[in-house]
Amino acid sequence: xxxxxxxxxxxxxxxxxxxxxxxxxxxxxxxxxxxxxxxxxxxxxxxxxxxxxxxxxxxxxxxxxxxxxxx
Numbered sequence: 001x002x003x004x005x006x007x008x009x010x011x012x013x014x015x016x017x018x019x020x021x022x023x024x025x026x027x028x029x030x031x032x033x034x035x036x037x038x039x040x041x042x043x044x045x046x047x048x049x050x051x052x053x054x055x056x057x058x059x060x061x062x063x064x065x066x067x068x069x070x071x
Contacts, residue, residue: 010021
C-alpha cells in the first residue's frame with residue numbers, strides 16, 4: 001500500500017478512529033523522539049547565535065559607532 005492509499009483510507013475513518021490512529025502513530029514515534037543528550041540551559045543554547053565570519057570591531061570602531069548613533 002502506498003502512502004497516498006493509506007491517507008485516503010485514513011480519511012474514510014470516523015473521527016474517533018482517526019484520533020485513535022493518530023495516538024497510535026504518536027506513541028510509535030515517542031521512543032525515537034526522546035532527546036539523546038541532557039537538555040542544556042538557555043544560556044548554553046544561545047552560544048554562537050550571533051557568530052559571524054568577520055572579525056569583531058576594534059575599540060575605536062565601536063566608539064565611532066556609538067558616537068554616530070548619538071548624533
